[in-house]
Amino acid sequence: MNISITKTTTPKAKPTMDNLPFGKYFSDHMFVMDYAEGKGWYDPRIVPYGPLELEPSAMVFHYAQEIFEGLKAYKSKDGHVRLFRPYKNFERMNVSAERLAIPALDVDFCVDALKQLVELDRDWIPEQEGASLYIRPFIIATDEYLGVRPSDTYKFLIICSPSGLYYPEGLDPVKIYVEDKYVRTVRGATGFTKTGGNYASSIKAQVIAHERGYSQVLWLDGVEQKYVEEVGSMNIFFKIDGEVVTPMLNGSILSGITRMSTIELLKKWGVPVSERRISIQEIFDAYQAGKLEECFGTGTAAIISPVGELRWEDHVMTINDNQIGEITQRVFDTITGIQTGTMPDEMNWVVTVD
Amino acid sequence: MNISITKTTTPKAKPTMDNLPFGKYFSDHMFVMDYAEGKGWYDPRIVPYGPLELEPSAMVFHYAQEIFEGLKAYKSKDGHVRLFRPYKNFERMNVSAERLAIPALDVDFCVDALKQLVELDRDWIPEQEGASLYIRPFIIATDEYLGVRPSDTYKFLIICSPSGLYYPEGLDPVKIYVEDKYVRTVRGATGFTKTGGNYASSIKAQVIAHERGYSQVLWLDGVEQKYVEEVGSMNIFFKIDGEVVTPMLNGSILSGITRMSTIELLKKWGVPVSERRISIQEIFDAYQAGKLEECFGTGTAAIISPVGELRWEDHVMTINDNQIGEITQRVFDTITGIQTGTMPDEMNWVVTVD
Numbered sequence: 001m002n003i004s005i006t007k008t009t010t011p012k013a014k015p016t017m018d019n020l021p022f023g024k025y026f027s028d029h030m031f032v033m034d035y036a037e038g039k040g041w042y043d044p045r046i047v048p049y050g051p052l053e054l055e056p057s058a059m060v061f062h063y064a065q066e067i068f069e070g071l072k073a074y075k076s077k078d079g080h081v082r083l084f085r086p087y088k089n090f091e092r093m094n095v096s097a098e099r100l101a102i103p104a105l106d107v108d109f110c111v112d113a114l115k116q117l118v119e120l121d122r123d124w125i126p127e128q129e130g131a132s133l134y135i136r137p138f139i140i141a142t143d144e145y146l147g148v149r150p151s152d153t154y155k156f157l158i159i160c161s162p163s164g165l166y167y168p169e170g171l172d173p174v175k176i177y178v179e180d181k182y183v184r185t186v187r188g189a190t191g192f193t194k195t196g197g198n199y200a201s202s203i204k205a206q207v208i209a210h211e212r213g214y215s216q217v218l219w220l221d222g223v224e225q226k227y228v229e230e231v232g233s234m235n236i237f238f239k240i241d242g243e244v245v246t247p248m249l250n251g252s253i254l255s256g257i258t259r260m261s262t263i264e265l266l267k268k269w270g271v272p273v274s275e276r277r278i279s280i281q282e283i284f285d286a287y288q289a290g291k292l293e294e295c296f297g298t299g300t301a302a303i304i305s306p307v308g309e310l311r312w313e314d315h316v317m318t319i320n321d322n323q324i325g326e327i328t329q330r331v332f333d334t335i336t337g338i339q340t341g342t343m344p345d346e347m348n349w350v351v352t353v354d
Numbered sequence: 355m356n357i358s359i360t361k362t363t364t365p366k367a368k369p370t371m372d373n374l375p376f377g378k379y380f381s382d383h384m385f386v387m388d389y390a391e392g393k394g395w396y397d398p399r400i401v402p403y404g405p406l407e408l409e410p411s412a413m414v415f416h417y418a419q420e421i422f423e424g425l426k427a428y429k430s431k432d433g434h435v436r437l438f439r440p441y442k443n444f445e446r447m448n449v450s451a452e453r454l455a456i457p458a459l460d461v462d463f464c465v466d467a468l469k470q471l472v473e474l475d476r477d478w479i480p481e482q483e484g485a486s487l488y489i490r491p492f493i494i495a496t497d498e499y500l501g502v503r504p505s506d507t508y509k510f511l512i513i514c515s516p517s518g519l520y521y522p523e524g525l526d527p528v529k530i531y532v533e534d535k536y537v538r539t540v541r542g543a544t545g546f547t548k549t550g551g552n553y554a555s556s557i558k559a560q561v562i563a564h565e566r567g568y569s570q571v572l573w574l575d576g577v578e579q580k581y582v583e584e585v586g587s588m589n590i591f592f593k594i595d596g597e598v599v600t601p602m603l604n605g606s607i608l609s610g611i612t613r614m615s616t617i618e619l620l621k622k623w624g625v626p627v628s629e630r631r632i633s634i635q636e637i638f639d640a641y642q643a644g645k646l647e648e649c650f651g652t653g654t655a656a657i658i659s660p661v662g663e664l665r666w667e668d669h670v671m672t673i674n675d676n677q678i679g680e681i682t683q684r685v686f687d688t689i690t691g692i693q694t695g696t697m698p699d700e701m702n703w704v705v706t707v708d
Binding site: 022023024026049051054056057060061062064065066068099100101134136138140144145146147148149150157159161182183184185186187188189190196197198199200201203204207222223225232233 | 561
């Protein structure tokens with residue numbers, strides 16, 4: 001399919017590109033493609049960024065048949081534009097699509113469309129160290145119909161948001177609240193996908209955690225509320241007695257691309273790492289035994305987020321004296337180095353746009 | 355707050371009002387009201403039905419912070435317009451709102467707005483016996499922002515869809531598939547609310563059930579996958595050995611208004627009825643013992659839907675010889691009689707518009 005390009009005739013004034021907030025400003029263009037049953041995906045186009053016009057009966061407003069992805073483009077010092085493992089995002093988007101009864105995308109085509117979009121809006125990529133163009137592909141159901149069934153029509157879009165450092169004041173350890181009342185999801189449901197409902201369900205617990213002074217919640221499994229699953233928008237890793245452990249992919253947690261990259265790096269470095277079931281009691285026992293050495297979250301937005309405090313019921317666990325751990329720092333430096341081009345890309349993770 | 359009214363200058367051609375499909379056509383007007391943090395709900399207005407213009411970054415497209423309701427308006431033989439327990443819908447909408455971190459509505463104001471809208475579009479209420487104007491109130495998050503947090507802005511809308519009989523060929527018993535792989539939700543999550551994510555999560559199992567020849571799935575609980583919860587868009591009732599039983603409200607099933615009305619009617623009639631935990635094994639045991647006498651679903655769309663067959667793993671349970679049971683028929687006749695005005699409204703459930 002050929003992608004038609006309509007350039008804006010009224011480029012927007014760019015915001016100050018230093019210390020940009022996350023996900024608030026959007027670049028001049030967006031990619032759009034439609035789907036109709038019997039016709040497939042059609043009319044791929046890059047057009048000026050602008051509003052969608054949808055009937056109030058559009059299914060996305062009622063039954064949340066919607067999925068999304070998130071990835072970043074960086075401009076390296078030599079001016080090249082770099083994407084981090086973009087094929088993985090569109091492969092995962094197809095996993096989400098399958099669970100949500102949404103038609104699949106052609107992964108190669110999507111990466112190509114993304115490259116064209118980012119190339120066109122390359123002036124929107126902030127050059128401040130660690131800043132990036134956050135890229136948000138998403139699909140919404142657009143049938144004008146109130147029955148509960150898969151939509152026959154969809155829109156796929158990619159929008160781009162220049163975003164500053166996730167932690168403008170540096171990589172400070174965050175405080176995480178272990179959620180023991182609310183549940184995010186359960187095996188058999190949609191926890192392994194990036195669908196809106198998982199996030200809608202998570203908002204209330206997050207609001208309460210914020211009020212208590214915690215930046216995010218750590219979810220426990222939906223069946224027994226005993227096993228660690230993931231943090232609000234990140235996967236979670238622990239270093240216990242020299243071994244790095246992270247919850248296994250059990251159908252209710254997201255298969256994060258930063259998670260995957262972290263595991264691959266640790267294996268390459270010869271650091272013991274395992275994916276398995278981890279109870280919160282085990283974490284607390286390790287803490288009490290002085291063996292909980294590091295804890296960090298992984299996700300596209302923050303990349304690596306050191307955890308300095310975990311609160312579980314009445315137990316407050318201060319980790320590594322609230323300092324960034326050695327492995328945490330090394331993973332952060334390596335992934336951001338590869339993303340921005342200051343370190344060699346030995347794993348072939350980066351796709352350059354130009 | 356005063357509701358401004360802008361009447362359409364180009365009324366739509368009405369579809370043939372006999373045997374209308376469900377949720378496909380929409381009346382000439384809609385109610386809209388906006389919310390902004392610090393300002394509250396504002397600018398309530400009835401305007402011509404038409405598209406919404408939203409930025410692609412609007413939170414509803416990404417994190418599904420959205421809730422809805424469903425109720426019906428009937429025109430009785432003497433021309434009066436009747437709503438069935440509308441206060442219950444807006445009270446429940448506030449329960450959904452609280453869980454989804456959406457600001458509450460003023461229930462009395464909403465019923466008043468709904469009356470004005472339905473009065474204006476009263477010619478859109480089909481007069482065929484059993485047909486109605488299906489009413490869909492809904493709220494969507496509209497912040498133009500990609501962070502995961504409650505939106506600071508929302509839109510509340512009410513749209514109306516003239517809809518025919520849910521079962522145009524009469525009240526035929528349906529076949530239901532007991533879902534043992536996929537899970538809809540779990541206690542601690544959003545199962546008791548009417549939020550899009552619950553429905554998005556349900557679509558795939560429903561597609562598979564359809565392919566197997568079943569009209570809907572019966573969900574089991576998310577923890578043990580043993581206890582009966584609800585059907586795709588209905589609550590479920592069983593008559594076992596003379597007693598009517600329905601799953602108790604446990605936090606993961608919807609508190610249906612037709613469910614509530616059914617229980618109230620049964621109590622009034624002196625029919626034994628209990629809300630409790632019911633395992634699918636208990637249902638199967640009762641079936642094998644010849645004591646599973648009736649089964650029916652309750653919901654706004656279908657009102658009462660007799661179940662003629664339940665399939666659980668390899669067990670096929672044919673209920674009441676695939677005929678409508680006596681209690682099922684009586685509940686259906688009474689609720690629809692009250693809704694349409696052919697039976698006295700002894701419970702004061704009906705609110706007339708004019």
